[in-house]
Amino acid sequence: xxxNKWDISYHNGNKNIEIDGTFQDSIYxxxxxxxxxxxxxxxxxxxxxxxxxxxxxxxxxxxxVEVINCNSIDIRVIELTPTVNIDKSQSVNVHLSEKxxxxxxxxxxxxxxxxxxxxxxxEDKEDEVEYPIPEQIYTIVKENKLYPQIYFHDKSSxxxxx
Amino acid sequence: xxxNKWDISYHNGNKNIEIDGTFQDSIYxxxxxxxxxxxxxxxxxxxxxxxxxxxxxxxxxxxxVEVINCNSIDIRVIELTPTVNIDKSQSVNVHLSEKxxxxxxxxxxxxxxxxxxxxxxxEDKEDEVEYPIPEQIYTIVKENKLYPQIYFHDKSSxxxxx
Numbered sequence: 114x115x116x117n118k119w120d121i122s123y124h125n126g127n128k129n130i131e132i133d134g135t136f137q138d139s140i141y142x143x144x145x146x147x148x149x150x151x152x153x154x155x156x157x158x159x160x161x162x163x164x165x166x167x168x169x170x171x172x173x174x175x176x177x178v179e180v181i182n183c184n185s186i187d188i189r190v191i192e193l194t195p196t197v198n199i200d201k202s203q204s205v206n207v208h209l210s211e212k213x214x215x216x217x218x219x220x221x222x223x224x225x226x227x228x229x230x231x232x233x234x235x236e237d238k239e240d241e242v243e244y245p246i247p248e249q250i251y252t253i254v255k256e257n258k259l260y261p262q263i264y265f266h267d268k269s270s271x272x273x274x275x
Numbered sequence: 276x277x278x279n280k281w282d283i284s285y286h287n288g289n290k291n292i293e294i295d296g297t298f299q300d301s302i303y304x305x306x307x308x309x310x311x312x313x314x315x316x317x318x319x320x321x322x323x324x325x326x327x328x329x330x331x332x333x334x335x336x337x338x339x340v341e342v343i344n345c346n347s348i349d350i351r352v353i354e355l356t357p358t359v360n361i362d363k364s365q366s367v368n369v370h371l372s373e374k375x376x377x378x379x380x381x382x383x384x385x386x387x388x389x390x391x392x393x394x395x396x397x398e399d400k401e402d403e404v405e406y407p408i409p410e411q412i413y414t415i416v417k418e419n420k421l422y423p424q425i426y427f428h429d430k431s432s433x434x435x436x437x
Contacts, residue, residue, distance in 0.1 A: 209416060216417035221426070223411040224386050235419050244421045246414055249385040254371055255378035257397050259406045261425055264383070 117157070124148045128168075136175050142167065161186060180205055193217055203227050208241065222246050279319070286310045290330075298337050304329065323348060342367055355379055365389050370403065384408050 114120070119132055119140040128149040132140065136155040142164060149168040152159065158176045161169060161183055168187045171178065174194035180186055181200045188197070189208040197220045199205050204227045209218055211233050222228055226248050234240040249264040276282070281294055281302040290311040294302065298317040304326060311330040314321065320338045323331060323345055330349045333340065336356035342348055343362045350359070351370040359382045361367050367387065371380055371394045384390055388410050396402040411426040 213416045214419060216415055218416050220414045220416070221411060222414070224388055226386055230414070230416060230421060232416060232419070242419070246421070247412060247423050249383060250409060250412075250425060252382045252384070252392070252408055253378055254375045254380050254382070254392060254394060257376060257394070257404070259392060259408070261409050261427075263412060263423055263425060265423075 121145065121150060142169070161188075190218075195219065196221065199223075199225050199228055201225070205229075206231065206243075208232070211238065220246065222248070283307065283312060304331070323350075352380075357381065358383065361385075361387050361390055363387070367391075368393065368405075370394070373400065382408065384410070 117137045117139060119138060121130060121140065122143040124130060124145040126147045130148060130150045133153045134156045136157055139157050140152060140159045142150060142161045144163045145167050146165045152171040155173040155175060156171060159171060159174065159178045161167060161180045163182045164186060166185045170189045170191065173192040177196040177198055178188060178194050179198040180202050183202040183205065185204045187206045191210060193210065193212045195218065197207055197218065199222045201224045203225060206229045207220065209230065209232045213232060220230060228246040229243050230246060231241040231243040234242045247263045247265055250261050251264050252259050252261040279299045279301060281300060283292060283302065284305040286292060286307040288309045292310060292312045295315045296302065296318045298319055301319050302314060302321045304312055304323045306325045307329055308327045314333040317335040317337060318333065321333060321336065321340045323329060323342045325344045326348060328347045332351045332353065335354040336352065339358040339360055340350060340356050341360040342364050345364040345367065347366045349368045353372060355372065355374045357380065359369055359380065361384045363386045365387060366389045368391045369382065371392065373395050375394060382392060390408040391405050392408060393403040393405040396404045409425045409427055412423050413426050414421050414423040
């Protein structure tokens with residue numbers, strides 16, 4: 114730890130990394146594989162960069178959790194995060210709590226595939242429901258403008274504004 | 276050429292590749308760098324796979340032009356293509372003709388960044404206008420569903436349905 118920044122780099126096969134943080138702390142997890150990180154307490158932000166097969170469990174995030182250049186990441190937010198940013202990554206599962214269901218969490222994705230969001234099933238809270246984030250945009254060129262739209266493979270999972 | 280399939284692979288620095296095709300022909304351009312391909316006539320489909328710094332000029336495409344795992348590709352469609360598919364690629368410029376402006380061309384993008392679409396400027400057809408394809412999706416989790424929306428950095432280029 115350096116000032117308010119925790120640096121967790123190059124762990125391989127370490128499933129017992131645990132941090133007790135404060136709301137001023139930021140955590141940077143870099144190039145870890147087959148590992149698990151548990152973060153207790155309220156944290157400012159967490160970055161996961163260049164990791165494979167990583168499990169991250171955290172409580173409350175003040176600003177964001179971000180995932181960049183990763184493959185096979187499992188994130189569980191026990192309390193709440195306002196933002197999850199996922200960029201240039203694949204196979205990212207984000208498990209949110211019941212508190213996210215009031216519209217308090219936004220997930221931003223770019224250059225990603227196989228990103229799934231899970232939250233408690235309203236009919237059985239011990240269970241989870243999982244929805245994929247759409248990953249394809251189709252753009253029609255017409256009348257000298259672009260008409261970009263999200264391509265929904267399975268429309269049942271989503272809300273469509275009227 | 277094998278039956279109706281043209282195979283253009285591993286060219287480096289060859290700016291003079293030219294093909295005269297028929298509507299039954301498909302063209303597969305693989306691992307070419309710093310090269311230029313010109314395709315004359317009506318072609319069934321063209322795939323560009325794993326290429327860098329490639330220029331592709333084509334006339335009329337019956338089904339699609341696709342770009343996969345590429346970097347720095349410049350495509351000019353002189354007549355018309357119904358579909359352009361761009362996947363896992365960056366820095367792709369697609370130049371369309373006036374004929375695309377009737378809504379005849381759809382561009383599908385996934386896992387891409389820096390994809391731009393150009394077409395003739397309606398006020399000066401010698402000139403082009405260029406619009407970026409949006410690349411980020413933000414998804415709000417709310418009421419047990421996902422609300423995915425395209426994130427538009429510059430709203431002036433796009434059409435928004437009412």
